[in-house]
Amino acid sequence: MTALEQAAPGGYHGGVAPAISVEEVARQAQALARDVGIDELDALVGHQPHLRIDNLHAGYGQMEILHGLNLRVGRQQSLCLIGPNGAGKSTVLHSIFGFTDIYSGRICIERDGTQMDVTRMSSNQKLRSSGIAYILQDKSVFPGMTVEENLWMGGYLMPHTTEAKLAAEKVFDRYPRLAARRKHPAKVLSGGERRLLEISRALVMDPQILLVDEPSIGLEPRFIDAVFEILAELQHKDGKTVVIVEQNAKKGLEFADIGYVLVSGKLALAGRADDLLANPDVSRLFLGG
Numbered sequence: 001m002t003a004l005e006q007a008a009p010g011g012y013h014g015g016v017a018p019a020i021s022v023e024e025v026a027r028q029a030q031a032l033a034r035d036v037g038i039d040e041l042d043a044l045v046g047h048q049p050h051l052r053i054d055n056l057h058a059g060y061g062q063m064e065i066l067h068g069l070n071l072r073v074g075r076q077q078s079l080c081l082i083g084p085n086g087a088g089k090s091t092v093l094h095s096i097f098g099f100t101d102i103y104s105g106r107i108c109i110e111r112d113g114t115q116m117d118v119t120r121m122s123s124n125q126k127l128r129s130s131g132i133a134y135i136l137q138d139k140s141v142f143p144g145m146t147v148e149e150n151l152w153m154g155g156y157l158m159p160h161t162t163e164a165k166l167a168a169e170k171v172f173d174r175y176p177r178l179a180a181r182r183k184h185p186a187k188v189l190s191g192g193e194r195r196l197l198e199i200s201r202a203l204v205m206d207p208q209i210l211l212v213d214e215p216s217i218g219l220e221p222r223f224i225d226a227v228f229e230i231l232a233e234l235q236h237k238d239g240k241t242v243v244i245v246e247q248n249a250k251k252g253l254e255f256a257d258i259g260y261v262l263v264s265g266k267l268a269l270a271g272r273a274d275d276l277l278a279n280p281d282v283s284r285l286f287l288g289g
């Protein structure tokens, strides 16, 4: 690296304080990475994990993205994954839900006190029998369908439409804002309402583990807090286990109990979310401070 590049790590050579580039964040984050032991991950959970991943190698086709990933999250706990673009955060959620090619390793969930191996289950099996739901990064509602039709779609795996409709009514009871718009096409909803619909649709199946990719993406600040409040209520009042990926690392870590920093498909750091928020390196690289 030249002296000039050192002085301006983002590759910006003007007079204003440089914004740090994605590559530089990745490089510096890599330099922070250390071996995160399983004991350390277990200690963050404190008891039997609800969801655990052991030594997972996974990717897309021939391309391995996750290189021996371990993960632990307890029942009714929340975990936030942060890290540079392309680190493999979404790929972790995809792997849990069954959207990737898994080369080796195991994904297990705890059910009635025993570990259930879900590594090779299809996404539908996961949703139906192991209580895992995945809430997509963005734009997953059907814009031409009404709010209620979108909710019914959330119950497409149920044997009868009447069951899906009953489950949808329970969701409407809980979110009157959505109920008031049930006959409206989803495309007229505000950004915040649409995100609520995306989350609600997953709730129709009454999942125990929610995987949420970028809950705050594309939302105006006033809606971001509302979405995190909904997730917090699902965790603390309904006892759901929540794993999120969040570009807005500060909001994500403020919400979550524990945080992992992922770099190049490996765990670089893990800690209590409060400790990560207070970590100067994490702050500099991911919290914009």
Ligand SMILES: Nc1ncnc2c1ncn2[C@@H]1O[C@H](COP(=O)(O)OP(=O)(O)OP(=O)(O)O)[C@@H](O)[C@H]1O
Pocket (backbone or CB within 6 Å): 060, 063, 065, 083, 084, 085, 086, 087, 088, 089, 090, 091, 092, 247
């Ligand atoms: N469906 C796919 N097919 C092939 N490669 C993919 C696919 N999805 C992601 N990748 C690749 O996997 C790598 C990790 O991507 P991933 O989306 O998991 O990163 P991320 O940490 O979520 O990044 P971002 O913060 O930008 O969302 C990237 O190199 C990406 O190009």
Ligand SMILES: [Mg+2]
Pocket (backbone or CB within 6 Å): 089, 090, 091, 245
């Ligand atoms: Mg992503």
